Amino acid sequence: MIQEFSEDDIEPLATGAWILGTGGGGNPYISTLNLRRLYAEGRRVKVMDPMALADDDMVAVVSKMGAPLVGQERLGDPVHLARAVEVMEDYLGKPFRAIMSVEIGGSNALSSFLAAAVLDRPVVNADAMGRAYPEAQMTSFAIGNLPMFPLSLVDVRDNEVIVTRAASWKWMERISRKVCTEVGSTAATCKAPRTGKEVKEWGIHYTVTKATELGRAVIEARARHDDPVQAVLDHEGGKQLFRGKVVDVARETTGGFLRGSTTIEGIDADRGSRMELAFQNEWAVAFRDGQPVAMTPDLICLLDTVSGGAIGTESVRYGQRVTVVALPAPELLTTPAGIAAVGPRAFGYDIDFKSVFP
Amino acid sequence: MKRIGIDVGGTNTDAVLIDGDTIVASIKVPTTQDVLSGVKAALSHVAGHVGAADRPIDAVMIGTTHFTNAVVERARLERVAAIRIALPTGSSLPPMCDWPKDLHEAVDPMIFMVHGGHEYDGSPLVPMIPDEIREAAMKIRDAGITSIAISALTTECEVRAAEIVRSVIPDARITLSHTLGRIGLLERENVALLNAALQTLGKTTVQAFSDALREAGVKAPFYLTQNDGTVALADIAASNPVHSFASGPTNSMRGAAFLTGLSDAMVVDVGGTTSDIGCLVGGFPREANNIVHIGGVRTLFRMPDLLPIALGGGTIVDRETGKIGPRSVGYRILTEALVFGGKTLTTSDIAVAAGLIEMGDRDRVKDLDPAFVQASLQRIRDMVADSFDQMKTSAEDVPLVAVGGGAFLIPETVPGASEVLRVENAGVANALGAAMAQVSGEVDQVFSGLSRDEALAKAETEAQNAAVASGAERGSLKTLEVEDIPIAYLPGGARRVRVRVIGDIAFH
Numbered sequence: 119m120i121q122e123f124s125e126d127d128i129e130p131l132a133t134g135a136w137i138l139g140t141g142g143g144g145n146p147y148i149s150t151l152n153l154r155r156l157y158a159e160g161r162r163v164k165v166m167d168p169m170a171l172a173d174d175d176m177v178a179v180v181s182k183m184g185a186p187l188v189g190q191e192r193l194g195d196p197v198h199l200a201r202a203v204e205v206m207e208d209y210l211g212k213p214f215r216a217i218m219s220v221e222i223g224g225s226n227a228l229s230s231f232l233a234a235a236v237l238d239r240p241v242v243n244a245d246a247m248g249r250a251y252p253e254a255q256m257t258s259f260a261i262g263n264l265p266m267f268p269l270s271l272v273d274v275r276d277n278e279v280i281v282t283r284a285a286s287w288k289w290m291e292r293i294s295r296k297v298c299t300e301v302g303s304t305a306a307t308c309k310a311p312r313t314g315k316e317v318k319e320w321g322i323h324y325t326v327t328k329a330t331e332l333g334r335a336v337i338e339a340r341a342r343h344d345d346p347v348q349a350v351l352d353h354e355g356g357k358q359l360f361r362g363k364v365v366d367v368a369r370e371t372t373g374g375f376l377r378g379s380t381t382i383e384g385i386d387a388d389r390g391s392r393m394e395l396a397f398q399n400e401w402a403v404a405f406r407d408g409q410p411v412a413m414t415p416d417l418i419c420l421l422d423t424v425s426g427g428a429i430g431t432e433s434v435r436y437g438q439r440v441t442v443v444a445l446p447a448p449e450l451l452t453t454p455a456g457i458a459a460v461g462p463r464a465f466g467y468d469i470d471f472k473s474v475f476p
Numbered sequence: 477m478k479r480i481g482i483d484v485g486g487t488n489t490d491a492v493l494i495d496g497d498t499i500v501a502s503i504k505v506p507t508t509q510d511v512l513s514g515v516k517a518a519l520s521h522v523a524g525h526v527g528a529a530d531r532p533i534d535a536v537m538i539g540t541t542h543f544t545n546a547v548v549e550r551a552r553l554e555r556v557a558a559i560r561i562a563l564p565t566g567s568s569l570p571p572m573c574d575w576p577k578d579l580h581e582a583v584d585p586m587i588f589m590v591h592g593g594h595e596y597d598g599s600p601l602v603p604m605i606p607d608e609i610r611e612a613a614m615k616i617r618d619a620g621i622t623s624i625a626i627s628a629l630t631t632e633c634e635v636r637a638a639e640i641v642r643s644v645i646p647d648a649r650i651t652l653s654h655t656l657g658r659i660g661l662l663e664r665e666n667v668a669l670l671n672a673a674l675q676t677l678g679k680t681t682v683q684a685f686s687d688a689l690r691e692a693g694v695k696a697p698f699y700l701t702q703n704d705g706t707v708a709l710a711d712i713a714a715s716n717p718v719h720s721f722a723s724g725p726t727n728s729m730r731g732a733a734f735l736t737g738l739s740d741a742m743v744v745d746v747g748g749t750t751s752d753i754g755c756l757v758g759g760f761p762r763e764a765n766n767i768v769h770i771g772g773v774r775t776l777f778r779m780p781d782l783l784p785i786a787l788g789g790g791t792i793v794d795r796e797t798g799k800i801g802p803r804s805v806g807y808r809i810l811t812e813a814l815v816f817g818g819k820t821l822t823t824s825d826i827a828v829a830a831g832l833i834e835m836g837d838r839d840r841v842k843d844l845d846p847a848f849v850q851a852s853l854q855r856i857r858d859m860v861a862d863s864f865d866q867m868k869t870s871a872e873d874v875p876l877v878a879v880g881g882g883a884f885l886i887p888e889t890v891p892g893a894s895e896v897l898r899v900e901n902a903g904v905a906n907a908l909g910a911a912m913a914q915v916s917g918e919v920d921q922v923f924s925g926l927s928r929d930e931a932l933a934k935a936e937t938e939a940q941n942a943a944v945a946s947g948a949e950r951g952s953l954k955t956l957e958v959e960d961i962p963i964a965y966l967p968g969g970a971r972r973v974r975v976r977v978i979g980d981i982a983f984h
Contacts, residue, residue, distance in 0.1 A: 148662070152568050187922075187972075188596055190660040191629050193566035274564045275602060302595045365869065370962055385865065435765055437781075439866045 119167035120240055123231070125157045127330050133427065134333030135227030137350060138325075138445075140417050141431040142400035143224015143250030144186035152196050153228055156235040163231050166216050166240040168323050171314030175215035177242055178203045179259075179312055180233050181226045183271070183294065184304035186432060189225070196232035198272050198306040203233050205270040205278050206308040218242035218317065220257060220309055222325040223250025223400075224430075229306075244321035248448035249417050252399040254294070255287035256460045258450050259312065262320035266290040270308045273301035322448045336426045346426025347441045350419070356445040357474050359404055359412055360393040361386050361423060364438045369431075380420070380434050382442065393442060395420065397431040402465045404442060412444045412474045413462045415451035419443050444474040478533045480522055480694070481911025483727050484511060484540040487807070491518035492907040493525055493533075497734075501525040502904050511542065512684045519692040533694055535981060537910040538710075539701035539723040542681055543674050547721075547771035550582040554623055556672040557616040558585055560665065561592040561604055561628035561637055571627065571665050576772035583673045586619055588612035590637075594630040596922055596970055601629075609637050613644035623675040625668035627653035627661060649675045649715070656718060656777055658920040659972060663767065663776035667718055670773060674717035682714040699913070699947065699981070703779050705730045705760045706916040706978065709947040719778065721770060724906065725752050726780050727913075729761050731905030732877040734912050736897050741875040742864060746882035748790040749804040752782040753867045758956060760978070765959075778918055785863045789882030791823045793852055800855050814840045823885055826852045833884040857887045864890050879905050916956070916978045917943025924970035932958060935973040948979035 123131075132146040171177065180199050182189065207213055217237070219230040222245040230241045246257035254260065266287045271279040271294060279297050284290035290310075298305045312321075332353050339349035351358060362382040369378035377398050384391040394405040401418040404411050412418050420429045423439040434440075450456050452473060458464070461471040478500075482491045484507060492502040503521040508514040515538070526533060546552040558571035571587050572580055590612060592604030616624060624641060626634045634652040642648050651671045657664025682700070689698060700713035701723040707713075713720060729743045739759040745752045755762040761780035768779045786802035790809040793800055805812040805820050812818035814825040815836025821844075827833050829841040829849045864876060873894035878886035883898050890896055899905050919939040923931035936955060944950050957976040 148569065151574055155568060155573065185596075187659065190662075191596070192562070192601075193569045193661060195565065195568040197568070302601065363866065363868075376962070433766070437867060437869045 119170050120164045123163045123165050123241070125154070128153050128157070130333030130337055131227060131326070131330045132333065133336055134329035134331070135222055135224060136428040137332060137336070137419055137421070138222055138227075138248070138329055138417065139224030139250040139428060139430070140400045140419055141397055141429070142252065143221060143226055144189060145430060145433070146225040146228055148189060148193055149225045149228035149232060152194065153231050153235065156196060156232065161235040161238075163234045164240040165243050165326055168242050168244045168317050168321055171215065171242070171317055173313065173315040175314035176210070176212060177312045177314065177317050178206060178214040178217045178233070179220050179246065179309040180217055180229045181220040181307055181309065182229050182304070183298045183307050186225070188302065188304040192274070192302065192304050194304070195274070196236050198274060199229055199233040200236035201278070202270050202272040202306040202308040203237060205272060205280065206268070206311060209268060209270065209280055210311060214239060214311070215314070216240045216242045218321070219245050221245055221247040221250045222322070222329050223247065226250070227326075227329055241326065242317060242321070243326045244317060244323045245325045246322060248322035248325055248451065250400055251460060254291040254309070256464070258320050258322050258448070259310070259316065260287040261450060261455045261459050262316070264310070264312070264316055264320060266310050269294055269310060271297055272306045275301070277301055320450075322450065340425065347421050347423060347443065350421060350426055351443060354445040356443045358441060358443050359474070360384060360388050360391070360406065360442040362388055362393065362440065364434060364436055364440055367434055367436065376431060378431070380431075382440060395442065396467070398465050399431060401431065403462060403467050403469065404444075410469050413467070413469060413471060414465060415447035415456060415460045415471070416474050417445040417447060419445060446475045447473070477535075478526065478531060479911045480519065480533055480536045481907040481909070482515060482518060482536070482538045483724070483906035483910055484515060484538065484542065485724060485906065489514040489518050490904060490907040491522045492904055492911055493522040494908070494911050499904070499908070502907065511540070512688055515685065516688040516691060519688055519694065523692050523694050533696040534983060535696050536689060536694060536698040537701055537707050537913055538685055538698060539727045539906065539910040540681065540720060541724050543677065543717040544721045544770070546674060546677055547579070547670060547773075550579050550771070552677050553582050553673040554676045555584050555621050556669060557588065557612075557619075557621045557624045558665070558669055559588045559590060559609065559612055559624060559626045559637060559641070561590050561626070561633045562661065563589050563591040564602065565593070566661065569662065572669060574662065574774060575666070579771060579773065583669070585669070586616055586621060588615075592633050593628050594633065596629075596924060604633055604636065606640055609640045610644060613641045616641075617645045622647055623649045623651075623672045625651045625653065625665065625672040627665040627668055629661065630654070651675075651715075654921075656716065658776045659922065660776050663774055666773050667775045667777045670770065670775070671716060671718045675715070678714040678717040682710045685710065701727055701910045701913055702916070704763060704916055704918075704976070705780070705909070705913060707910070707913040707947075707981070708915065712946055722780050722782070723910075725754065725782055726761050727906040727909035728879050729754050729756055729780070729909065730759070730912055731907070731909030732756075732879050732899050733759050734908050735899045735905055736875075736877050738875055738877065741877050742868060742893070743877045743879065744860065744864070744886060746878065746880040746885055747788045748809055748881065749788045749806045751785045751787050751880070751882070753785065753863050754780055754782045755867055755869070760956065763957070763976070781867075783863050783867050785859060787823065787856065787859050787885065789822070789824045789885065793821045793823060793826060795821055798848060798851050798855065800852065800859065823856060823882070826856070827884050856885055857890075860886055861891050865892055868892055914978050915943055915946050915948035915981055916976060917941065917946060917948065918974070918976045920972070920974040922970055922972050928960065928971065931971055931973050932960065932975070935975040936977065939975040939977045943977050943979055947981055949982035950979070953977045953979035
């Protein structure tokens with residue numbers, strides 16, 4: 119099953135992806151501009167049902183890698199994402215049937231579309247996280263223990279790197295991160311190729327549709343002057359955790375992560391309470407008056423109370439009126455293997471995972 | 477010290493003469509089509525109060541919405557050229573790729589993307605090729621364009637490129653993106669391009685003000701008020717018109733501070749269609765650190781943090797649902813509001829019916845259901861309380877100052893406000909805000925390979941130099957704000973540092 123992705127779907131996808139980014143993954147603005155320009159040139163992307171893949175079809179898994187801030191200065195160009203795919207095809211000696219994004223959260227949701235528009239291939243309606251996470255071992259494919267190599271990496275200067283083999287997902291992350299930093303902390307990558315069978319078995323399915331429809335629900339609620347935050351909750355079966363105002367933001371970088379916390383003072387029903395959101399690129403754990411009330415892999419999203427739009431860990435600031443919501447995690451991430459890879463302990467919090475959604 | 481403050485608004489031009497902290501004279505005249513004659517009239521009036529034997533005037537400060545209006549109206553803009561030094565990056569998103577179509581057409585740019593630039597850690601991306609810039613400059617010269625915006629990741633490339641452009645076009649007026657904007661190439665470049673498109677208007681406006689001063693016999697140096705509540709020497713301000721975009725709201729906030737004697741307070745400026753809520757910190761408007769759209773263009777630079785509310789004196793009240801706004805009769809309030817003989821129920825009619833203010837014909841609202849009037853007032857209170865709470869960043873109660881023609885709509889008590897103060901003469905507040913202004917300098921850059929202390933010190937020195945260039949007395953400089961954010965995924969302890977310093981005007 120293949121569906122046309124229309125120009126009117128771009129904005130909803132970006133809006134939904136930014137919410138599913140749970141504070142990380144980078145603001146999709148630049149990628150949105152790029153995709154609009156490709157559409158203006160007449161290019162179109164089709165979205166493919168993962169179940170329509172043949173077992174031996176090859177699927178490219180693309181992502182922009184690096185510091186989101188660098189991406190605001192060295193504006194991403196779709197040709198590099200496409201080039202990363204081509205480099206991998208040359209290396210494998212066979213063509214890709216379709217392209218998918220490693221993460222549906224943040225700007226990378228659009229990475230598959232940018233490569234697909236240039237290469238005229240379909241995008242698979244799936245990703246490998248169902249949200250955003252910072253590292254390679256935090257994907258559904260890693261949880262499924264699938265091979266993590268080879269990986270291709272392309273920069274703007276004509277440097278092309280292939281990591282042919284790595285000892286583990288963590289090693290692949292370390293090696294590719296090093297190369298990425300060396301070429302300026304921004305690069306286009308094509309991760310380990312996946313077979314149709316692997317995507318069907320281990321991909322997080324229908325997340326392109328999920329993000330696009332979520333974004334559309336928010337945009338339509340705004341237009342109707344309805345509550346866009348409620349639209350997010352209704353659409354995703356989410357739960358409102360807290361409503362208030364940002365009173366403190368503390369950030370530091372350690373080990374390449376943006377870590378820190380945001381403190382929110384309650385209003386309305388939450389008056390008198392405080393919520394602290396600890397983050398490592400993405401929101402990781404929510405503490406209400408010191409007690410953990412929500413944690414990864416459940417999606418913790420910080421939304422602008424008025425617009426329902428997502429607020430990122432890099433852009434949250436004093437005084438913003440915000441609503442914290444939790445959305446259910448993809449099922450795979452809440453299995454024991456999932457919790458081991460992306461549960462609170464994977465981020466250094468000595469807490470047992472307890473879902474907001476029993 | 478004697479100063480004249482002038483605020484040129486959309487409707488009125490206000491002027492005030494102060495000696496130290498004392499208001500000597502003030503006047504309000506209608507803003508004229510040519511702006512100039514209104515300013516001249518106001519100036520002559522207040523300058524007339526300086527006796528021949530008295531000390532002459534030390535400084536004149538003018539706030540104007542001229543530049544913002546030009547962008548919003550897509551008028552009085554000039555053709556510009558953009559040179560971006562960033563290839564091989566960014567070629568899919570050329571300068572102005574996200575501008576509204578009509579504004580793009582009004583500015584009709586020539587766009588050049590050339591090789592060069594740096595990484596965040598300061599190492600070169602690829603070498604800059606001087607011939608590429610020279611070639612672009614020749615094409616720009618041949619097209620007869622003299623206003624040029626140059627953008628790159630670092631100062632160094634922009635400065636070198638400007639030298640090359642100037643060698644080809646000696647009378648070029650060049651805006652360097654790093655002198656205005658912050659992080660984010662597109663946003664910074666957008667500010668630079670807006671600024672470039674306003675160069676001629678900046679120059680002619682300052683010249684016109686200068687002529688008006690001369691004709692009124694005022695010989696003092698003069699300044700334009702800036703977005704951050706400070707002033708800059710007119711000649712410098714003329715090359716940076718974007719720094720005057722928000723001078724109206726900032727002047728009103730500064731004036732409110734002066735008239736109430738408060739330096740830390742929230743201020744709500746209630747107009748006909750909308751209100752703006754801002755926050756005074758140490759006597760200056762708190763700055764926005766987020767994207768601000770100007771005439772539909774995405775920018776990130778020195779602007780006050782204002783929250784607009786769709787509530788003004790002309791805001792329409794729905795008779796069926798009691799909903800307030802967001803539509804407004806705006807300047808037609810004097811003919812359309814009920815109390816003025818019109819047919820539209822507005823917030824002003826509710827205020828008259830409730831006895832908050834006397835204006836127009838009160839009999840025309842006497843049939844309004846008192847319960848409806850009270851419910852509407854409650855909705856207005858909720859709107860104000862909501863926005864007030866949103867902008868407030870401290871847990872303690874803070875004072876709220878209400879200014880502007882619709883200040884009567886602000887309730888006597890607001891939750892979270894220690895008190896509500898009113899400044900009735902909004903026009904004077906604005907002109908006063910202009911008159912009281914000091915001079916500032918700001919830096920917002922990424923520093924790497926330095927310790928935190930070194931980076932902060934470097935940023936502070938650069939901010940101080942910027943302030944002195946804008947007319948500040950070096951000895952009086954104080955650091956108003958320091959903010960630093962470490963950056964993820966970057967080596968070398970890179971951090972983004974923003975420093976803002978402020979000082980008194982240097983008189984020579």
